[in-house]
Amino acid sequence: MSLGHALRRIAEEYPLARLEPPANHPLGWVIRRGAPDELRRLLGPQAGLLVKGSAGRGSRWAAVPWIAVFDPGVTTSATRGYYLVYLFPADREAVHLSLAQGTVAAIREHGPGAQASLRASGHGLRAALSDFAERLPERAIRLGTEGDLPGGYEAAHILGLTYGLDDLGDERRLTEDLAAGLSAYRALRARGGLAAVPG
Template sequence: MSLGYALRRIIEEYPLARLDPPRGHPLGTVIRKGAPDEVRQALAALDGPFLVKGSPGRGAHWAAIPWIAIFDPAVTTSATRGYYLVYLFPTHREAVHLSLAQGTVAAYREHGPRALNHLRASGDRLRERIGDFADRLPLTSLDLGTTGDLPEGYEVAHILGLRYGLADLGDEGRLRRDLALGIDAYRALKARGGLEF
């Protein structure tokens, strides 16, 4: 398997997989283990301790938006708080986004009905903080194709990133270079104060 192949499998197979129970489903294993293993392999050339996790959902429910996330343990070890790099799979299943994003669940807990406004304003400030990456990570907004607290939170928590269509996933070298670039932006954000304003 390669990183591109793992990402393509998730895009193409997720709609049908959701018709079956998630427990023990082979695609759940790809999202939890196979794709994260490919991301870890791509990260091996980069210096630093990274934690990689994938989520197809919880318990008996598939996620509306599955994800594969890369965490710097000095920043966060969870997609619920802090900021991290993540592959997000929109519901239209024609693409995958590489997103430098903020954790959403902690924002909902802390800010309640004002969480989306908080994340949006914070994202604007963080985008300015790493503005020198804007031309190489030009995607500044996401449309994940569904509603609900988490998908809407993911959309407004996005800082910078890239979009890949299916045709883009055959270029393994590009995917690895882009991942390294995303890590550079992640590190720059950490070095420049992260979420502290």
């Protein structure tokens, strides 16, 4: 299974899969194992990165499934820090590659003001990564579903790319874009991470 094939399956099949029980669903396997395994293969063992995928918990599908790459020196969880992630909008067949901030920690700390706080810090982080603006030009993403987490994911976006389904057939482009995203991730860590944004 190539990365593009796995991402396309998720983008195409997730809306219908959510109408069925998630337990032992084949698409859940693609999200939790198939796509992450392919990402690990592309990254190589020397990268020292963690890859995880989430389709939800227990008997509930996630509103927005994701496959994320974590630098353990920054975070090992999508709840805090910052990380590189593929997100799948609910309202259209597309995939976002996003350098994003942890959402749940912001919700816990700022409550109803979490999205405003994430957007403000995202603006500062984009400025710190201005040399990546041309390679990763998406400054905002839409996930097409309501709720604290989807809204938080949108607000937490720093920079990235959006793919239509036809774009996912170009494995070389996906690999190059992944490398660009990882370069931005590493640059953000080298430049002070979230502390690069003035308080």
